[in-house]
Amino acid sequence: MINLWGLITTVIVYEIAVWLRSFPKLKFINPNVLAGIILIMIIYLFKTNYTQYNESACFLTLLLGPATIALGYPLSENIGLLTKNKRAIYTGFIIGTATALITSYFIGKVFHSDWQIITSLMPKSVTTPIALEISKAIGGIPELTACIVALTGIYGAVFGHKLLKLFHIKSDISIGLAIGAASHVLGTSSCIEKNRPKQVVMATLALIIIGIITTIICIYIF
Numbered sequence: 001m002i003n004l005w006g007l008i009t010t011v012i013v014y015e016i017a018v019w020l021r022s023f024p025k026l027k028f029i030n031p032n033v034l035a036g037i038i039l040i041m042i043i044y045l046f047k048t049n050y051t052q053y054n055e056s057a058c059f060l061t062l063l064l065g066p067a068t069i070a071l072g073y074p075l076s077e078n079i080g081l082l083t084k085n086k087r088a089i090y091t092g093f094i095i096g097t098a099t100a101l102i103t104s105y106f107i108g109k110v111f112h113s114d115w116q117i118i119t120s121l122m123p124k125s126v127t128t129p130i131a132l133e134i135s136k137a138i139g140g141i142p143e144l145t146a147c148i149v150a151l152t153g154i155y156g157a158v159f160g161h162k163l164l165k166l167f168h169i170k171s172d173i174s175i176g177l178a179i180g181a182a183s184h185v186l187g188t189s190s191c192i193e194k195n196r197p198k199q200v201v202m203a204t205l206a207l208i209i210i211g212i213i214t215t216i217i218c219i220y221i222f
Contacts, residue, residue, distance in 0.1 A: 006056030013038045030154055032186065085173050089205065092174075096181030096206060097213045100125035120144040122218055124152045127184040130211040134218045149184070156183020157190040176202025181210050 017031040017038070043053055101122055108118035120140035123131035128149050135145035160179045169175060176196070179187040180203030188207060191199035 003052075003056045004059075006053045007059050009042065010035070010039060010057050010060060013042070030158060032150065033154055036150070088173060089177065089202070092177035092181060092206060093209055093213060096125070096177070097210050097217065100182070100210075101214065101217065115139070116141060117144070119218075121148055123214060124148045125182050125184060126211045126214050127207050130215060134215055137219050150186075153183045153186025156187035160187050160190060161194070172196055172198035173202050175199050177206050179203045180206030184211075 014031060014035040017029070017034040020026050020034065021029050021031055042048070043050060104121040104124055105118060108121055113121075116139060119138045120135055120142075122138070122140070123134040123145055126134065126149065128146060131145050131149045132142045134140070135142045156179060160183055161175070164175050164178060169178070176191060176199035179191055179199065184207045188200060188203040191203050
C-alpha cells in the first residue's frame with residue numbers, strides 16, 4: 001500500500017495557509033512560508049522521520065517539473081515581444097546568471113564555508129526541479145539547495161517589486177527579467193498577482209533560459 005500521508009498533509013496545510021491569506025488582516029502572510037513552518041512543527045511534534053515524510057510526499061516534487069514546463073506555453077503567444085527586445089533579454093540572461101553564481105561563490109568564501117555548502121548555494125536562483133539536479137551533479141546537498149531556493153524565491157516575491165520601484169525601474173520588460181532571473185517561479189507568481197502580462201512573459205522566459213544556462217555552467221565548470 002502506497003503511503004500518501006505526507007502528500008495529503010502538505011496539500012491540506014497549504015490550502016489552510018492560502019485560506020488564512022484571504023482575510024484582510026492576514027494578507028501579508030506568504031502561504032509558502034506559513035505552510036513550511038506548520039509542516040516543520042507537525043514533523044517535530046509527532047517525531048516523524050523526515051525521510052519518511054519526503055518519500056510520502058514525493059509525488060508533489062515530481063509535479064514541479066511539468067509545472068515549470070507548463071509555464072513556458074504563454075511564450076509562444078508573445079514572440080513579437082521577445083524579438084523586439086532581444087538585446088535587453090540576452091543582456092539580462094548573462095548578467096542574471098553571472099550575478100547569481102558569483103554572489104553565491106563569494107558569500108560562501110567570505111563565511112569560510114565548505115565547498116559542498118558553496119555548491120549547494122550556487123543554484124539558488126534556479127527553479128527547484130533544476131536546482132536539485134544541479135546540486136546533486138556538482139556535489140551539493142539537495143535538501144539545503146531546496147531550502148535556499150525557496151527562501152530566494154520568497155524574498156524575490158515579497159520584496160522584488162518594492163526594490164525595483166525604489167530604484168525607479170518602471171519597464172515591465174526589465175522588471176520581469178529581473179524578477180524571473182533572481183527569484184524563479186515564486187517571483188513570477190508575484191507578477192501574475194499584479195496582473196502584468198509582459199512581466200509574466202519576461203519572468204517566465206528568464207527562469208527557463210537561466211535555468212538551462214546555469215545547469216550547463218555548473219556541471220561543465222564547477
